[in-house]
Each structure stands twice: as structure tokens, then as C-alpha cells.
Amino acid sequence: MSYTQAELEALLQNDEFVQWVLRPDAAGNSRWEAWMHEHADRPALIARCKRIVLDLQAAEGAVPAEMLAGEIWEEMQAELRPKMHFMRYVAAATILLLLAGAGWWWIKGAGQQETPVAAMPAIMREGNGEILAVNNGKGLQTVLMVDGSRITLSPGAKVHYKSLPGPDARNVRLEGSAFFEVAPDAQRPFTVFAGKLVTRVLGTSFRISGEGTITVAVRTGKVSVSHDGERRSWILLPNEQAVFDAGRNTIDKSVVIHKAILENPNLPAPRFSFDETPAPAIVDALAATYGVDFRYDRRLFEKCKITVSLEEGTFYDKLDVLCKVLGATYEIVNYEVRIAGPGCQ
Amino acid sequence: MSQDNLPPATDPGWEDFKKGDRDAFAKLYDEHAPPLIVYGMRVSGEEAVVKDVVQDLFVELWRSRAQLQSVRSVRGYLLKALRYKLMRKAAVRLLYKEELPEQADPVNPEAIILEHEDEIIRRQLIRRAVDRLPRRQQEVVNLRFYQGLSTEEAAEIMAVNYQSAANLLHRAVDQLRKILGPGALTLLILYREG
Numbered sequence: 189m190s191y192t193q194a195e196l197e198a199l200l201q202n203d204e205f206v207q208w209v210l211r212p213d214a215a216g217n218s219r220w221e222a223w224m225h226e227h228a229d230r231p232a233l234i235a236r237c238k239r240i241v242l243d244l245q246a247a248e249g250a251v252p253a254e255m256l257a258g259e260i261w262e263e264m265q266a267e268l269r270p271k272m273h274f275m276r277y278v279a280a281a282t283i284l285l286l287l288a289g290a291g292w293w294w295i296k297g298a299g300q301q302e303t304p305v306a307a308m309p310a311i312m313r314e315g316n317g318e319i320l321a322v323n324n325g326k327g328l329q330t331v332l333m334v335d336g337s338r339i340t341l342s343p344g345a346k347v348h349y350k351s352l353p354g355p356d357a358r359n360v361r362l363e364g365s366a367f368f369e370v371a372p373d374a375q376r377p378f379t380v381f382a383g384k385l386v387t388r389v390l391g392t393s394f395r396i397s398g399e400g401t402i403t404v405a406v407r408t409g410k411v412s413v414s415h416d417g418e419r420r421s422w423i424l425l426p427n428e429q430a431v432f433d434a435g436r437n438t439i440d441k442s443v444v445i446h447k448a449i450l451e452n453p454n455l456p457a458p459r460f461s462f463d464e465t466p467a468p469a470i471v472d473a474l475a476a477t478y479g480v481d482f483r484y485d486r487r488l489f490e491k492c493k494i495t496v497s498l499e500e501g502t503f504y505d506k507l508d509v510l511c512k513v514l515g516a517t518y519e520i521v522n523y524e525v526r527i528a529g530p531g532c533q
Numbered sequence: 534m535s536q537d538n539l540p541p542a543t544d545p546g547w548e549d550f551k552k553g554d555r556d557a558f559a560k561l562y563d564e565h566a567p568p569l570i571v572y573g574m575r576v577s578g579e580e581a582v583v584k585d586v587v588q589d590l591f592v593e594l595w596r597s598r599a600q601l602q603s604v605r606s607v608r609g610y611l612l613k614a615l616r617y618k619l620m621r622k623a624a625v626r627l628l629y630k631e632e633l634p635e636q637a638d639p640v641n642p643e644a645i646i647l648e649h650e651d652e653i654i655r656r657q658l659i660r661r662a663v664d665r666l667p668r669r670q671q672e673v674v675n676l677r678f679y680q681g682l683s684t685e686e687a688a689e690i691m692a693v694n695y696q697s698a699a700n701l702l703h704r705a706v707d708q709l710r711k712i713l714g715p716g717a718l719t720l721l722i723l724y725r726e727g
Binding site for chain 1: 681
């Protein structure tokens with residue numbers, strides 16, 4: 189069995205052959221089958237040529253084209269909007285209103301000294317650093333994430349996520365209704381999957397609610413919404429909402445009518461001040477709050493009594509301060525935080 | 534073989550889009566933007582340039598939709614328009630100008646094993662081999678083996694005659710074999726002169 193370089197090249201130059209390999213159809217199948225069986229050398233020749241064409245096709249296709257297409261589509265929307273000037277005017281006005289609203293909310297919050305702190309949902313560890321947080325209570329419960337983001341769950345709502353997100357993404361799966369406040373991190377886009385709806389966060393706070401009909405409403409910043417597995421997306425600005433109808437499989441964009449759904453329901457985070465507290469108790473508090481697993485020599489640190497305020501900053505900020513106080517170091521290995529240090533005598 | 538004798542086939546999606554149907558435009562985008570990006574990356578290699586030009590192309594399409602002609606092949610039309618826009622970028626023109634005509638990079642002494650079992654690694658190795666070809670050969674490889682165009686259509690998009698496109702393809706296959714080395718491009722080991 190042999191074939192020549194010339195035969196091989198002739199086949200690669202043949203339009204019909206290449207097009208049949210890339211887009212096989214019945215007519216092509218019978219045609220090339222017949223051609224193949226005219227000579228004993230041809231099955232091997234065809235197999236080789238097919239392999240080359242398909243390898244080249246796959247190599248050429250190794251470009252994140254779908255993702256780029258999605259990004260370009262989003263960027264294009266502003267340019268394609270029919271009444272652009274009007275829309276811009278409305279957007280500017282809503283931002284002003286929201287700023288005023290936020291100011292009022294902040295003053296009101298600051299005025300009340302005896303504000304109750306946010307209740308924590310039940311956190312279940314599902315292995316590999318995966319967490320399921322469920323609000324089984326009757327009131328709101330808040331999930332604190334290590335990057336400083338907060339998710340306030342309505343009763344019955346569930347979120348599924350990785351306690352220590354990877355270097356390039358923060359993904360959350362939601363069932364039920366929740367208010368999201370997302371810490372900005374350009375390296376790690378924050379994406380919420382709810383039913384068949386994908387919400388990508390380009391800015392800060394918004395609400396997702398519903399099961400069959402899912403609503404995404406934006407309070408601040410910029411959010412993009414799309415069907416799972418589709419490139420087309422809708423950009424939502426403050427006070428805009430997208431309503432996904434699972435029955436009709438449509439997404440409709442409109443202005444938020446029920447302003448109440450955009451009120452930030454968040455209560456202050458639980459107290460994180462410690463007075464002469466053994467280090468392991470502080471680690472336990474961090475582990476419980478953020479759903480993060482720790483590995484360290486508990487006995488070594490048992491005698492370290494610490495007085496520290498860890499109210500400010502993200503999980504990582506708190507961890508930095510704690511390690512500094514302990515003269516210890518930490519690293520993140522296999523979905524857990526490993527602390528090493530001399531401990532206390 | 535010439536398609537010039539064929540009457541212009543009307544693509545219903547294209548006609549709806551020309552009438553200003555936004556859904557038809559979104560469909561047109563979904564269908565054509567990714568392969569255009571793949572081609573754009575092959576021509577310019579710069580993500581930012583490709584994004585810019587693809588966005589520009591579709592915005593322009595939408596705005597001038599009423600004046601557009603019926604086209605025989607929407608894909609061919611868009612590829613040609615994209616290439617025209619890319620070639621107006623100084624950085625891209627430079628890429629095409631600077632290289633020695635039709636001379637591939639020297640052969641990599643490392644043996645690249647295309648029989649690699651891991652498909653992803655094999656794909657990357659082949660992609661890197663194509664990257665080493667002169668620009669026009671890269672282009673013809675993309676148009677033929679990714680976009681699935683005929684040599685004639687590729688020639689039309691690259692604004693060269695049929696024979697030049699066929700020659701480019703011939704040289705590309707030849708160069709690929711050299712770059713990948715003996716024992717590399719799976720098929721090429723098995724053939725015997727005869």
C-alpha cells in the first residue's frame with residue numbers, strides 16, 4: 189500500500205474533498221466511498237488526508253472566538269442602540285437618583301447604633317472546596333465571600349460556589365432570590381448561573397430572583413445577562429432589569445418598576461473583634477464565616493491568646509493580620525489554607 | 534467551477550437583516566462573528582486589533598444595511614470586508630510587508646511529534662507550525678481548512694488569482710512538512726516515492 193506525495197497533495201488541493209471532510213453529507217459520502225474503493229491504496233490515502241484536514245481545522249479553531257464574539261457584541265450594543273441620546277440621558281438621571289438613594293441609606297444605617305448583625309446561612313462543605321450555603325430561616329441571611337463580596341439570601345435561597353475561587357473566575361450557582369454585592373476584581377469576573385440565565389457582573393450590586401421566571405435587577409454598576417450557552421447578551425445599567433421567561437425562553441429588558449427589590453437588604457457583618465482569644469478560636473470563626481477549610485497544628489497555636497480587631501477588609505486581609513500577629517505564614521493548597529509558624533509556649 | 538455564472542442566491546436571513554430586523558442581525562452575528570474572529574486572528578494575531586475591526590465591521594453593516602447588495606455568499610462577503618479593514622491597519626500591513634516573500638522560518642531542530650496522543654497538545658503544535666508560515670500561506674490554510682472555502686473563493690478574498698492561491702496552498706503544505714520535520718505530519722511519513 190503506497191501513495192505518493194503528489195497524490196496526497198492533489199487531494200488536499202481538491203475543493204470537493206476538503207469541503208466534504210469539513211462538512212460531510214450523504215452525496216459526498218457515497219462519492220468518496222466509491223472513489224476510495226477504486227484502488228487498494230486509496231483508503232489509507234483518504235484516512236491520512238482526512239486526519240490532516242481535521243487536525244488543521246482544529247488547530248486553526250484554537251482561538252477563544254466565542255468568548256471574543258460575546259465581548260464584541262456587548263461593546264457594540266451601546267453603538268447600536270436606536271435612541272442613543274435619549275438613553276444616555278435616562279441612564280445619567282438614574283445614576284444620580286441611585287447616588288442620592290445610597291446616601292440616604294447610609295445615613296440611616298449610620299444613625300442606628302443597635303443594628304442587628306446579619307444572620308449566617310447554613311454552610312455545607314461538599315468537598316474540593318465547594319460550598320453549598322442555604323437559607324433555611326425565615327429572615328435574610330448573608331454569605332460572606334473571601335474576596336469581600338456578599339450575597340444576601342432570601343428565605344429558601346441556595347448558593348453553590350468555591351470557597352477559595354481560582355485565579356480567573358468567581359462562579360456562583362443560585363436557586364431562589366438573592367441580592368449580590370460584588371467586590372470588583374477585573375482578573376476574576378463574577379458570574380451567577382440561575383436556571384438557564386447567566387449573569388456576568390461588570391460592576392457591583394444587583395438582585396436575581398425567581399425560579400421559572402427569573403428577574404435580574406441592577407442597583408449599581410453594570411451587569412450582562414444571557415441565556416446559558418448563548419453569546420447574545422443584554423447589558424443592564426442601574427435601575428434596569430431583565431426578565432427571563434423559561435416557558436417562552438425569552439429575555440425582556442425593562443426599567444425596574446418595584447423599586448423595593450433594589451433596596452440593599454444587608455445588615456452589618458458579624459463582629460470580628462477578639463479579646464484575649466486563643467488563635468484556633470479565631471481560625472474557627474474565619475472557617476465558619478467564609479466556609480474555608482484550614483490545616484494547621486492546633487496544639488501549637490492553642491496558647492496564643494490574641495486581642496485583635498478584624499472588622500475591616502476581606503477574608504485575605506483578616507488572614508494577613510492574623511498571621512502577622514502570630515508570626516506565621518499561610519499558603520493555599522488543595523482548596524485549603526495551610527498555616528505554618530512557631531506557635532506559642 | 535466558476536461561480537460567476539450562478540445567479541446570486543438570496544439568503545433569507547441576510548434579506549431580513551437588510552430590512553432592519555434586529556433578530557436577523559443577531560443571528561447573522563452569532564453565525565459569522567466567531568469564524569471571522571478566527572480568520573482575523575490568523576491575519577493579524579492581535580486580539581485587540583481583531584476585536585476592534587470585527588466590531589467596526591458589524592456596526593457599519595448595521596448602519597448601512599439598507600444600501601447593501603444581495604450577496605452570493607454572506608461568509609465570503611464578510612471575510613473579504615474584514616480583510617480589507619485589517620489591511621488598512623498599519624500594524625497588519627507591516628506584518629505582510631516585513632517578511633521575506635514566501636520564506637518560512639528555519640526548521641525547528643526539536644522533533645515535534647504530531648502523533649502526540651493528547652489532542653490539545655497536538656493541536657497547539659500544529660497551530661504553532663502554521664504560525665511559522667509566511668502570512669499569506671497562513672491565510673490560505675485558514676480559508677481552506679478552517680473556513681472550508683474553495684481555492685477560488687480563497688483567491689477572491691485574498692485578491693490574488695486562482696493559480697497564485699493554488700501555489701500558496703502547495704507551498705504551505707510543503708513548508709508545514711518541513712517545519713514539522715520527518716515523522717511529524719502523520720500522513721507524510723507513510724508515503725513512499727513510487
